[in-house]
Amino acid sequence: DGGITQSPKYLFRKEGQNVTLSCEQNLNHDAMYWYRQDPGQGLRLIYYSQIVNDFQKGDIAEGYSVSREKKESFPLTVTSAQKNPTAFYLCASSIGIGVEQYFGPGTRLTVT
Amino acid sequence: KNQVEQSPQSLIILEGKNCTLQCNYTVSPFSNLRWYKQDTGRGPVSLTIMTFSENTKSNGRYTATLDADTKQSSLHITASQLSDSASYICVVSARDNNAGNMLTFGGGTRLMVKP
Numbered sequence: 001d002g003g004i005t006q007s008p009k010y011l012f013r014k015e016g017q018n019v020t021l022s023c024e025q026n027l028n029h030d031a032m033y034w035y036r037q038d039p040g041q042g043l044r045l046i047y048y049s050q051i052v053n054d055f056q057k058g059d060i061a062e063g064y065s066v067s068r069e070k071k072e073s074f075p076l077t078v079t080s081a082q083k084n085p086t087a088f089y090l091c092a093s094s095i096g097i098g099v100e101q102y103f104g105p106g107t108r109l110t111v112t
Numbered sequence: 113k114n115q116v117e118q119s120p121q122s123l124i125i126l127e128g129k130n131c132t133l134q135c136n137y138t139v140s141p142f143s144n145l146r147w148y149k150q151d152t153g154r155g156p157v158s159l160t161i162m163t164f165s166e167n168t169k170s171n172g173r174y175t176a177t178l179d180a181d182t183k184q185s186s187l188h189i190t191a192s193q194l195s196d197s198a199s200y201i202c203v204v205s206a207r208d209n210n211a212g213n214m215l216t217f218g219g220g221t222r223l224m225v226k227p
Contacts, residue, residue, distance in 0.1 A: 004155075042116065042201070042217030043156075090155055097214065100146070103155030 003027040004104035006091050011109045013085075021076045021107045023091030031097055032074035036060060037088040037106075046089075049074055050097060078109065085111045114139040116204050116218035124224045129192055133221045135185040135202030143205040147176050147187045150199045150220070159187070159200075192225045199223070 004025045013019045025032065031050050035043040045058030049068040063082025068074055074093075078085045088108050092101040116137045125131050137145070144163045148156035160169045160176040162185070169176050173190045189196055202218040 009153075040121070040219055042219045044217075045215075088153075092155075100158055100161065101215070103157070105155050106153065108153070 004091060004093055004102055006089075006104040006107050009105065009107060011107055013109070013111050015111055016080045017111075018077055018079050019085075019109065019111075021078065021089055021091075021109070023074045023076065023104060024072055025074075025091075025093045025102075025104075026072060027093055027102065028071070029093035029095055029102075030071070031094045031101075032068065033092040033094075033101060034058075034064070034066065034074070034076045035090045035092065037090055043090060046076065078111075085109060114204070114206060114216040116202055116216045118200075118202050118218035118221050120221060121219070122222040122224070124226060125192055127192060127194055127225055127227050130188065130190050131192060131223065133187045133189075133200050133202075133223070135187070135204075135218055137183050137185070137202070137204045137216070137218075139183075139204040139206050139216050141207045142180065142183075143207040145176075145178055145185050145205070146203045147174070147185075148201040148203060150201055152198070156201055189223075194225050194227060197223060197225045 007022045033048040034046040037043050044060050046064050047066040049055040065077045090106045091104040094101045119134045146161045147159045150156040162178040175188045178185045199220040199222045201220045204216050
């Protein structure tokens with residue numbers, strides 16, 4: 001998991017509530033990413049950030065929001081607008097765009 | 113549309129046996145291909161990375177091959193161990209400055225090694 005932490009490991013929420021997932025890295029990486037993983041499917045990019053105070057939508061950004069106020073931190077908020085929020089969420093970081101990404105341990109979110 | 117297909121979807125083998133996992137891709141323009149190992153409930157960890165000019169690369173008991181002409185890659189695991197039980201994900205990178213479509217992930221092959 002090398003220097004990227006995600007918390008909590010498991011998260012349970014009621015439908016209609018917003019929830020924020022934490023991602024911190026001490027690798028001095030400029031780029032950070034959020035992915036969603038569903039059973040039997042490949043990882044899908046939610047949001048990414050190339051530098052502080054900048055972020056871009058990925059393939060499935062609807063119902064999610066992010067911020068990048070510090071280089072080390074890239075929190076993801078799952079809003080009540082996300083239709084199917086239950087999933088395994090992975091955060092990653094890389095030195096720059098196009099190089100190897102290092103993944104965190106993931107957060108499993110269950111919404112009932 | 114960039115796609116990465118992996119097969120088989122799941123595989124069960126006995127400890128000590130060899131196995132080969134397949135990855136076919138339609139990603140263009142191709143930059144590199146990585147194989148990741150993902151233990152259950154954990155983040156993926158990189159095993160190998162291969163560029164266009166590389167045909168074979170080994171990492172211990174893991175050997176990856178790449179055929180850029182047919183757009184196929186394989187991951188061969190030799191003398192499997194119980195700790196090899198995991199999902200193996202093929203990830204193909206396109207040459208692009210936009211990280212949004214930089215990586216395309218396969219759905220993974222779930223490998224179970226039984227004693």
